[in-house]
Amino acid sequence: MTAAPWAASAAEIAAIQKAGKRRAFENALRSPFHAPRLKGIDPARLDDPAVWNAIPLMTKDELRTIPAARFYEGFCIGPKSQVVEYWRSGGVTGRPLFYPRSGEDMRHALRSFSRTWPLIGASEHDLVHVSFPLGIHPVASLFARTAEEAGIGTLWAGAGTNTPSEIQLDLIGELQPTIWAGMGSYGIHLANLAEARGIDLSKSSVKKIIVAAEPLSAAKRQKLERSWGAEVFDLFGMTEGAFVSGEGPAHEGLYVWSDIFFCEVVDEKTGAPVAPGETGSLVVTPMFINETTPFLRWQSGDIVTIDAPRHDGSRFGHFPIMRHAGRTIGFFKVRGVNINHSELEDLMFFNEQITDFKAEVHATDAGLDVLKLFVEPKRGVARDEALMRIRDSVMKTFEVTPDIELLEHGTLGLEFERTLKAARFIDKRNQ
Secondary structure: OOOOOOOOOHHHHHHHHHHHHHHHHHHHHOOOOOHHHHOOOOHHHOOOHHHHHOOOOEOHHHHHOOOHHHHHHHOOOOOHHHEEEEEEOOOOOOOOOEEEEEHHHHHHHHHHHOOHHHHHOOOOOOEEEEOOOOOOOOHHHHHHHHHHHOOOEEEEOOOOOOOOHHHHHHHHHHHOOOEEEEOHHHHHHHHHHHHHOOOOHHHOOOOEEEEOOOOOOHHHHHHHHHHHOOEEEEEEEOOOOOEEEEEOOOOOOEEEOOOOEEEEEEOOOOOOEOOOOOOEEEEEEEOOOOOOOOOOOEEEEEEEEEEOOOOOOOOOOOOOEEEEEEEOOOEEEEOOEEEEHHHHHHHHHOOOOEEEEEEEEEEOOOOOEEEEEEEEEOOOOOHHHHHHHHHHHHHHHHOOOOEEEEOOOOHHHHHHHOOOOOOOEEEOOOO
16 A cells, blocks of 8 residues: 655654744634734744744634634635535534535645554555544544545444444444444443443454544553454544544554644643643644634643654654643542542543443532442442442542442443543533
């Protein structure tokens, strides 16, 4: 298969970024949203960090202030005649926006996604079963289209709302795909359903798993690997850009496609740049996919580190390395205690007695907040024992006593199938 075109050296990346930042800035100047924010910024001096850092960060909350009915005239640029498709914005809260994409936008978006296949070592001998949701959210079609362009066989199954999960398991058994691609939470659901049907997915034909569209915790990775008996590759992207970074065979972080996106890490509170390798909030500027939606210094809501390239001898070795740590809005505050979502997820999924779970926080009539856990115990586990172990581990870790409801096998999977992203953490105090 032919390798996807990308910058061949750090020097080439630097040249691309110099021109790309200028192009992104000039496109943003055409947007009614950006224009007043960019007054006084000299486009000829964008390589000066002080000048670039003077550009205001753009946050999700600011984007939500634009009424959906005015999004196209208040933020977007370019005529509608340029638009060839629309992408649904991600996330589980708020009204989604629909981002227009021009033909030129799509060329570069597909260029980014095409890197998936050489990155994970796929070839024309593979068959990829795509279980990302099919529809106006683009990730499934982009994976499938670029796989086909690389000569890789594809099965456009979609998520459970497109092809029922039971049929997906039948197709895996019949067609023998070697790669499964989908959200980690759906991969866990399929594994749970397979177990209920007496199917051992760890003995299936699938040898590699691609996950994206939601954070992959260490516990979730371990559960996927244990259930499927396959190598897991974490890929990271966003509908405001495309495929931004991905994990290679070394599994030592995600290569950042810095010849398509200019990525920064800033202090979450001050917005000031942090030193290389330090944890902070990810800021992304698409340098090409900006003909219709000019995202400039977009603060994505992800907490990451970005290190210098490893120069590991691979074709990706000159790209920086990102490690994803979680979401900025990633905790419940319950009775004065911060309960980090990723820590709670790790705690639950490392427990081999648990098949799946959901967490909610409720306000009671007595004025106290309650952490409620909905848990599916693994088949064959004593329910009283599982409940006691979960309660003890949560109390020990967070010093909060949870209210636990044990569910029948498959209950949460059916609920999660009906959503674009599994809403595993829900604050119901203001509902």
